[in-house]
Structure formats: structure tokens, C-alpha cells
Amino acid sequence: MHQPLTLIASDEKLPESVDVVVIGGGVAGISAAYALAKKGTTVAVVEKGYISAEQSSRNWGWCRQQNRDIRELPLAQRSLEIWGRMAEEIGADVGFRRTGLIYVTDKQSDIDQWEAWGKAAQPYQMQTRMLTAAEAHEMTPGAVGNWLGGLHSPTDGRAEPSLAVPMLAEAARRLGASIHQQCAARGLELTGGRVSGVVTEKGVIRTQAVLCAGGSWAGMFCGHHGVKLPQAGVYSTSFTSVPTTEVISGGLSTPKFTLRRRLDGGYSFGLSGRGRVELSPQSLIHALTFWPTFKKRRGGLTFKIGKSFLEGPGALASWKNDQISPFERIRVVDPAADPKLVEEGLSGMTALYPALGRLKVAHSWGGLIDSTPDGIPVISGVQSIPGYYIAAGFSGHGFGVGPAAGQLAADLIRGDTPIVDPHPYRYSRMIDGTNLGAPGMM
Numbered sequence: 286m287h288q289p290l291t292l293i294a295s296d297e298k299l300p301e302s303v304d305v306v307v308i309g310g311g312v313a314g315i316s317a318a319y320a321l322a323k324k325g326t327t328v329a330v331v332e333k334g335y336i337s338a339e340q341s342s343r344n345w346g347w348c349r350q351q352n353r354d355i356r357e358l359p360l361a362q363r364s365l366e367i368w369g370r371m372a373e374e375i376g377a378d379v380g381f382r383r384t385g386l387i388y389v390t391d392k393q394s395d396i397d398q399w400e401a402w403g404k405a406a407q408p409y410q411m412q413t414r415m416l417t418a419a420e421a422h423e424m425t426p427g428a429v430g431n432w433l434g435g436l437h438s439p440t441d442g443r444a445e446p447s448l449a450v451p452m453l454a455e456a457a458r459r460l461g462a463s464i465h466q467q468c469a470a471r472g473l474e475l476t477g478g479r480v481s482g483v484v485t486e487k488g489v490i491r492t493q494a495v496l497c498a499g500g501s502w503a504g505m506f507c508g509h510h511g512v513k514l515p516q517a518g519v520y521s522t523s524f525t526s527v528p529t530t531e532v533i534s535g536g537l538s539t540p541k542f543t544l545r546r547r548l549d550g551g552y553s554f555g556l557s558g559r560g561r562v563e564l565s566p567q568s569l570i571h572a573l574t575f576w577p578t579f580k581k582r583r584g585g586l587t588f589k590i591g592k593s594f595l596e597g598p599g600a601l602a603s604w605k606n607d608q609i610s611p612f613e614r615i616r617v618v619d620p621a622a623d624p625k626l627v628e629e630g631l632s633g634m635t636a637l638y639p640a641l642g643r644l645k646v647a648h649s650w651g652g653l654i655d656s657t658p659d660g661i662p663v664i665s666g667v668q669s670i671p672g673y674y675i676a677a678g679f680s681g682h683g684f685g686v687g688p689a690a691g692q693l694a695a696d697l698i699r700g701d702t703p704i705v706d707p708h709p710y711r712y713s714r715m716i717d718g719t720n721l722g723a724p725g726m727m
């Protein structure tokens with residue numbers, strides 16, 4: 286794998302039966318497993334590759350409310366509370382620091398957009414404020430930029446993607462959850478139309494409830510059971526520098542790239558809005574549904590036909606539960622970074638902070654970001670299959686909201702009072718067409 290990641294041990298023996306099986310060991314699945322285990326619900330996580338090896342370790346590590354789709358704000362706010370107490374609760378540093386996040390820009394269109402977002406976010410009593418040009422410069426000492434203004438959220442923060450989910454998975458294990466890596470779920474077993482088990486490559490686990498938290502692969506797993514979950518994928522590039530002088534303690538978003546201070550004293554970089562769409566059968570089937578999103582973002586995207594047409598989450602696939610499934614053929618989606626984007630980010634950083642000189646790259650990697658048509662996740666039961674739940678489609682913002690998303694999934698499965706109103710995240714919108722508009726802020 287190209288990105289840094291802390292590997293953890295697996296439980297070798299599959300349980301015969303548990304209350305809940307979670308498919309997928311990313312932030313959504315592991316947060317749900319932790320929340321379930323904390324309440325004494327028996328849970329097994331099956332992961333086709335390694336815990337957190339796909340999106341959840343490849344992200345920038347931003348945990349933010351600022352500039353977030355308004356429909357996700359309650360989830361983001363509850364998540365920040367969970368992030369804030371996580372280290373103490375699980376006895377391990379997940380790298381969460383409430384360092385605040387700063388956005389600066391030299392474009393009037395960004396300022397207009399942030400102002401509009403600020404008005405829409407007012408009912409949520411957000412601690413964010415617009416920065417004047419002078420304040421934007423003051424808050425980014427040493428940076429060379431013609432800022433017209435900015436946006437600052439002092440209570441947002443950052444966590445360490447290489448650590449957070451593995452540490453939470455270990456905590457779930459200590460509470461009794463079992464974690465099975467290299468163990469793909471091939472399909473559900475149904476009795477009288479409702480969930481009665483999960484067929485994995487290592488055997489069957491009997492259960493009354495299954496949470497599909499399969500990230501980019503969730504649509505394919507759902508499709509195997511006739512459950513329609515449109516997903517589109519964008520390949521994105523990130524990289525880290527070796528440790529260097531601190532110029533910003535949290536995250537800084539500029540029009541060209543983002544940087545985030547890391548626990549190891551380096552920075553994580555991302556290229557805002559830039560990425561590659563690999564055309565696949567699924568992307569063609571859902572092209573019309575995703576058109577508003579692509580229209581909004583197409584300036585930063587390149588399109589190509591690649592291997593994804595024949596394999597991976599966007600391919601057409603059918604299999605039987607006693608056969609090797611597509612999930613076993615690709616254990617980890619591990620694309621390489623685009624060297625041109627790494628170079629753009631590096632030279633952008635040298636121009637922004639000339640005093641740092643040209644930074645040395647420590648790691649660079651690619652990641653496949655999964656999205657729903659309206660840019661917010663599905664966290665919901667599926668009415669047509671009692672006992673089947675989904676937590677997927679986090680559309681590029683799932684690391685920050687993951688802890689509350691997992692808690693919400695656990696609440697729905699257990700029938701507890703949900704941590705936030707689940708209505709915006711209902712599955713039914715994927716089939717009845719309600720709310721399938723373009724995403725809000727990304």
C-alpha cells in the first residue's frame with residue numbers, strides 16, 4: 286500500500302452467530318461496530334482486505350463542520366463531540382486535535398459561496414466566521430498570497446487517518462467485537478425474505494442484522510441483492526511531506542491545494558477538486574443521475590477508460606455465494622498518486638511558503654472516493670430486506686462524520702433513540718427520487 290497505515294491483528298475463528306455482522310472495516314463500519322459493542326451487542330466485522338486500507342486511511346484527515354452540506358451538519362457536530370472524547374475513552378491517541386481550520390482565497394466567487402453557506406448554517410450555531418483580507422493574511426503568517434478573505438472555524442479539527450480507525454477497531458475488539466480481515470462477504474442469506482446470515486469466503490455467520498459499510502463497493506454488494514445504490518467514483522491524489530517547521534497547526538485550504546499539519550511534524554496535502562473519473566459500466570448506467578455533480582466539478586476532473594471498466598467497484602459483476610466474488614479479486618483499491626498533481630501541490634507549497642524551501646515527499650498515494658448522487662451518505666435500513674442496513678456513500682467527507690455515522694447506524698439497528706434525525710440519510714431517496722438534487726458544499 287502506498288499510504289501510511291497501522292496494521293492490526295485479526296480474529297481467526299469466525300463466530301457461528303452474532304447479533305450484527307458489519308461488512309467493511311472503514312471508519313463507518315468500525316465506528317458502528319464500536320458503538321454496538323459498547324452497548325453489549327455482539328458484532329463481527331468482515332473486511333476483504335485490511336482495516337482502514339481503502340478510503341479511511343487515504344484521506345486528508347480533516348474533521349470539519351465548516352463549509353459542509355447543511356444536511357450533514359448535525360452529523361458533523363455530533364461527530365466532533367465523539368472525536369473530542371475518543372482518545373480518553375479508548376485509551377489511544379487517534380491524532381484528533383481541535384486546531385481549527387482556515388480557508389483563504391483570492392476569488393470573489395469563493396467568498397460569495399462561504400457567505401451564503403454561513404447564512405444557511407446559522408440555525409446550527411456554528412462557530413465559524415468570515416475573515417477580512419487583512420485577517421486572512423494575519424492568520425497565515427509567512428504565506429505569500431493575495432487573499433481577498435477567508436473563513437475560520439476554531440472548533441473544527443484534524444485526526445490521523447493512518448491511526449484512527451485501526452485504534453478504534455482495537456477498542457471495539459476489547460469490548461468483544463471480532464474483526465476478520467482477508468474475509469470478504471460474498472452475499473446475504475435470507476430466510477422468508479429477511480436477513481438470516483452472511484456468506485463470507487471463510488464460512489457463514491448467522492445473524493438477524495447486517496450493516497453494509499463497504500465504501501465504494503457498497504453499490505456492488507447491494508446490487509447482488511437487487512438493492513439499487515447508485516455510486517460514482519473519483520480517483521484523487523494525496524501526499525505527505527517529511528517533518529518540517531510548523532506554519533499552520535490545523536488545516537489550511539487555498540484555491541489550489543490543501544495542507545494539514547500531521548502528528549509526525551510533516552504535512553498532508555490534497556488537490557482540491559482535482560481527480561480522475563474512470564468510465565465504467567456503473568458510471569454509464571448512472572450518468573444522468575450524477576450529471577449535476579459532474580457539471581459542478583468537471584473543471585477539475587479528467588476522464589479516461591481504464592481497468593475499472595472490467596474490474597473494481599464500477600464493473601458489471603455477477604457471482605454465486607459459493608464462488609469467488611469480485612471482493613476477493615481486489616483486496617485493496619490501491620491506486621498510485623498522479624505525479625503531475627504531486628508536482629503541482631509541491632510547487633504550489635514552495636510558492637506559498639518560500640521560507641520552507643522545496644519540501645521532500647514522504648509518501649504519495651491515490652484514493653477512490655465514492656459518492657452518492659446528492660452528495661450525502663445513506664445511513665438507513667432497507668425496507669425490502671428486513672434486517673439489512675447501509676452506511677455508505679460518504680461522498681468525500683466520511684472521515685470527519687464517521688464516528689457519528691457509525692453511532693447512527695448502531696442506533697437504527699438496535700432501535701435506540703437515534704443520535705441525529707436519520708431522515709436526510711434514508712435509503713428510500715435512492716429509489717423514490719426524492720432529494721436527488723446536486724450536492725451542497727463539498
Ligand SMILES: Cc1cc2nc3c(=O)[nH]c(=O)nc-3n(C[C@H](O)[C@H](O)[C@H](O)COP(=O)(O)OP(=O)(O)OC[C@H]3O[C@@H](n4cnc5c(N)ncnc54)[C@H](O)[C@@H]3O)c2cc1C
Nearest residue numbers: 309311312313333341344345347470500652682683684685
Ligand atoms: C484522497 C481523499 C481525501 C479525503 N479527505 C477527507 C477529509 O479530509 N475529511 C473527511 O471527512 N473525509 C475525507 N475523505 C473521505 C473519507 O475518507 C471517506 O468518506 C470515508 O473514509 C469513507 O469511509 P467508509 O467506511 O464508508 O469506506 P472505506 O474506508 O472505503 O471502507 C470500506 C471498506 O469496506 C471493505 N469492503 C467492501 N466490500 C466488502 C465486502 N464485500 N466484504 C468485506 N469487506 C468489504 C473495503 O475493503 C473497505 O476497507 C477523503 C477521501 C479520499 C480518498
